[in-house]
Each structure stands twice: as C-alpha cells, then as structure tokens.
Amino acid sequence: MEIESAKVDGYLPGLSYLDTARGINPIVQKLPFNLQEKWLSHGAAYKERYDVLFPPFEVLVDFISQQARIMNDPRFNFSTQTDSLYKTDKANWKPSKAREVSVNKINVSSPVHLDTDKDERKAEDAERLCPIHKRPHLLRKCRSFREKPLEERFAFLKEKKNCFKCCLATTHTAKNCRILTKCSECGSEKHISALHPGPAPRAQEAVTLPHHGREEASTPPTEVEAHCTEVCRGDLSNKSCSKISLAKVYPKGQPKKAMKVYVFLDEQSNRSLPRSEFFDAFKENAPASPYTLRTCSGVTEIIGRKASGYQIESVDGKVILSLPSLLECNNIPDNRAEIPTPSAAFHHSHLKPIAPFIPELESDVPIMILLGRDIIRVHKVHNQVNGPHDAPYAQKLDLG
Incomplete structure (x- = not known):
C-alpha cells in the first residue's frame, strides 16, 4: 500500500514497471500457494472484464489487502477441537496372556502469565478488537479506557461482561480467572495497569503515528504536541534555519482577503496552531475551550x-491547500532569526543554485501559524539538495 501511494504521487515514474506481468509476478510468487491460485482466478477475471493485457498494480494491492482482512478477522478463526471433542477412550482390550496395565489420564493446567510473548499473543487472538473503538488493540492497552475514572472503567467492564481482573475475556469472571496480573504502575498483583486507581500517567505516554493501535486520539481535552525542529545549520555565525515558509492564508474561496504569514512546519506536532493575531485578523469569535499542550x-x-474553513497558498500561487481545524495557541516558536534567506544559501556553494527560489526576508510579516501532521502534504519532500557531510541541506516542499 505504501508503494502504491508513492506510485500514485507520480514522483517515482519507475514504479510504473509494477503495472506489468514482470513487475507483479515476482511478488505473487512470494504469496502462499492458495493465494497464488486465488490471484490467478482474480487476475484472469479482471483481464476479461476490462479487456486489458494484465491487471495493474493497484488491483494486486486491493486483492492482498482484502485477503489480509479476511485472514486476520478473528470471527473466522476456526479452531478445531478434534482432539478434545471427538477422541474417546477405547474400550479396555487385553490379550489373553498379557498383563493388565491401567493408565489414568492426567490433565495438567498451569496459570497463564501475560508477560510472555507467546501467551500474550494467544490472549490477543481471543480478544483482538477494543470494544470502545472497534479497532485491533486490547482493551487493557486502550488509552481512552485507562483515562476514564475508575468507577466508569468497572461500569464499562460490567456492561460488556468482561473479566474484572484481566479485562480480556467475556468467557470467565474474576473469581475464575487464572491469568497472573501485575500493575506496572504500583507493582500490585491484584489488578492490571488498566485498572490502576487515579489518573493515567501522561508523562509516560508515547506518541505514535498515526494511531495508537489504530486508536484515534481521544476527544476533549485535546492533547497537542509542539516541538521546534532544526533542519539546517550553516557556517554563518549563530545562524540556524528552521522549516519556515512564506505563504498566504485566507478564508476558503476568498483570496481577496489573503494575509501574508510565515508558517512554521513541524511534523512533531499533531495539530496546526495559529496565534491569537490570526483569529483577531479574521474576526474569529468562536467560544474558547480548554485543551492540554504537552511540550x-x-x-x-x-x-x-477554534477555526476552520481556511486555505493556504504558496507565494508563487502554484499550490492551494485547505487547512485543517485550527486551534489557538501563542506558544509556538517565534524566532525570526531562523527564517531561511537567500543570503544564507549563498554562503554554501551547493545551495547557491536554489538561492533565487528563497524569498527575501519580509520584516513586517509575522510567524503566525504552526502546521502539524494534520496537514501531512505540506511536509512531503519533492526534492532535496544535500551537499557535503555536516553541511546544511535544502528541501523543496509544496510551500517553497
């Protein structure tokens, strides 16, 4: 799917090779034999239906994605119980001159410990989907579940008929649960971390992209991460350039109301944040709401x-993008000395050719907006100039 996305973007024309039999067949040969046979029927039917020489690469991507969804659906996991259901002890049989031997069947069961990878995989197979998000992560690892008050967590478990001890199964109760538990927050063996009293330890939370086990970020309070990203360091004294681009912003479909701003591109932030001056300039008087900023x-x-319905345009007018929902914040980086300039590029021989494409510094234009991962396209690199080791580099983005 990643290769298909790169192919659709059009920046790697060599990937068109994958639309041929020579490009696809080596991939198909790596599939399990039963899927190779299914692809043979699927591809042949596609050829006949659309009268083409060979199915394009996107057809193979859709086919494999569909098969992966089918194979990973726990509802179609047919586990055979042949040994336990259909095997019966044979009637006693003894030869005429044989000694009688009695054998008692012994069942040995040991508790399951969730800290081992093998047993954890078995537990995850049993309860793969989170009942809150209907996504493939365990309830005991669900961030939204952990952030609920303890009373709500127990009420939710009672409603879903989940075990109060392990949170995993609906087939047994806490009284009959044989799973060994241990809380990673307090060390108690009487509950797991998901049922630890008190608020969730925010300092220990890890940010993943784009989902936490395909779990969407929880609703209010909104958590925003903002970090300053330094991308180039030249030989100029005390000169450090960041990903800051000059652009025009205006309400959707109203370019006559455009305002020039510097935008700070920060892929480490999960939200786009404009300053208060942005809301004042466009007379946005929406009611304020609380959120959490973590840096x-x-x-x-x-x-x-909050504001929505705005567009951003590159200074050359070649790219116009719709901005995501914007959240007011005055804690974004505001170091104008880090704005890239043509003179900074001229100090490095490998960057001189691109210097004319960098706008001159406009002293009256403020650094107004931080653009985060919620507008992913502005972070994609279309071209790059590297130069020697330890030398600054330049990247061509949609905004310059």
Whole structure:
C-alpha cells in the first residue's frame, strides 16, 4: 500500500514497471500457494472484464489487502477441537496372556502469565478488537479506557461482561480467572495497569503515528504536541534555519482577503496552531475551550478558540491547500532569526543554485501559524539538495 501511494504521487515514474506481468509476478510468487491460485482466478477475471493485457498494480494491492482482512478477522478463526471433542477412550482390550496395565489420564493446567510473548499473543487472538473503538488493540492497552475514572472503567467492564481482573475475556469472571496480573504502575498483583486507581500517567505516554493501535486520539481535552525542529545549520555565525515558509492564508474561496504569514512546519506536532493575531485578523469569535499542550518543557492547560474553513497558498500561487481545524495557541516558536534567506544559501556553494527560489526576508510579516501532521502534504519532500557531510541541506516542499 505504501508503494502504491508513492506510485500514485507520480514522483517515482519507475514504479510504473509494477503495472506489468514482470513487475507483479515476482511478488505473487512470494504469496502462499492458495493465494497464488486465488490471484490467478482474480487476475484472469479482471483481464476479461476490462479487456486489458494484465491487471495493474493497484488491483494486486486491493486483492492482498482484502485477503489480509479476511485472514486476520478473528470471527473466522476456526479452531478445531478434534482432539478434545471427538477422541474417546477405547474400550479396555487385553490379550489373553498379557498383563493388565491401567493408565489414568492426567490433565495438567498451569496459570497463564501475560508477560510472555507467546501467551500474550494467544490472549490477543481471543480478544483482538477494543470494544470502545472497534479497532485491533486490547482493551487493557486502550488509552481512552485507562483515562476514564475508575468507577466508569468497572461500569464499562460490567456492561460488556468482561473479566474484572484481566479485562480480556467475556468467557470467565474474576473469581475464575487464572491469568497472573501485575500493575506496572504500583507493582500490585491484584489488578492490571488498566485498572490502576487515579489518573493515567501522561508523562509516560508515547506518541505514535498515526494511531495508537489504530486508536484515534481521544476527544476533549485535546492533547497537542509542539516541538521546534532544526533542519539546517550553516557556517554563518549563530545562524540556524528552521522549516519556515512564506505563504498566504485566507478564508476558503476568498483570496481577496489573503494575509501574508510565515508558517512554521513541524511534523512533531499533531495539530496546526495559529496565534491569537490570526483569529483577531479574521474576526474569529468562536467560544474558547480548554485543551492540554504537552511540550518538552512540560504539560500546560490552555484555553483557545477554534477555526476552520481556511486555505493556504504558496507565494508563487502554484499550490492551494485547505487547512485543517485550527486551534489557538501563542506558544509556538517565534524566532525570526531562523527564517531561511537567500543570503544564507549563498554562503554554501551547493545551495547557491536554489538561492533565487528563497524569498527575501519580509520584516513586517509575522510567524503566525504552526502546521502539524494534520496537514501531512505540506511536509512531503519533492526534492532535496544535500551537499557535503555536516553541511546544511535544502528541501523543496509544496510551500517553497
């Protein structure tokens, strides 16, 4: 699917080779034999239906994705119980001159410990989908479940008829649960971490992209991460350039109201954040709501307005993009000395050819907006100039 996305973008024309039999067949040969046979029927039917020489690569991607969904659906996991259901003890049989031997069948069962990879995989297979998000992560690992008050967590388990001890199964109760539990927060063996009293340890949360086990970010309070990303360092004294581009912003379909701004591109932030001046300039008077801003300096509770329905345009007018929902924040980087300039590029021989494409510094234009991962296209690199080791580099993005 990643290769198909790169192929659709059009920046790697050599990937068109995958639309031929020579490109696809080596991939098909790596599939299990039963899937090779299914692909043979699927591809032949596609050829006949659309009257083409060979199915394109996207057809193979859709086929494999569909088969993967089928194979990973726990509802179609048919586990055979032949040994336990259909095997019966044979009637006693003894030869005429043989000694009688009695054998008692002994069943040995040992508790399951969730800290072992093998047993954890078995438990995950049994309860693969989170009942909150209907996504493939365990309830005991669900961030949203952990952030609920303890009373709500127990009420939810009672409603879903989940085990109060392990949170995994609906087939047994806490009284009959044989799973060994241990809380990673307090070390108690009487409950798991998901049922630890008190608030979730935010400092230990890891940010993943784009989902936490395909779990979407929880609704209010919104958590926003903002970090300053330094991308090039040249030989100029005390000169450090960041990903800051000059652009125009205006309400959707109203370019006459455009305002020039510098935008800070930060792929480490999960939200796009404009300053208060942005809301004032466009007379956005939406009611403010609280959210949590988490940076390397700590966690801060902030109240900010929201705005939507805006577009951003590159200074050359070649690219116009719709902005995501914007959240008011004045804690974004505002170091104008880090704005890239043509003179900074001229100090490096490998960057001189691109210097004319960098706008001159406009002293009256503020750094107004931080663009995060919620507008992923502006972070994609279309071209790059590297130069020697330890030398600054330049990247061509949609905004310059």
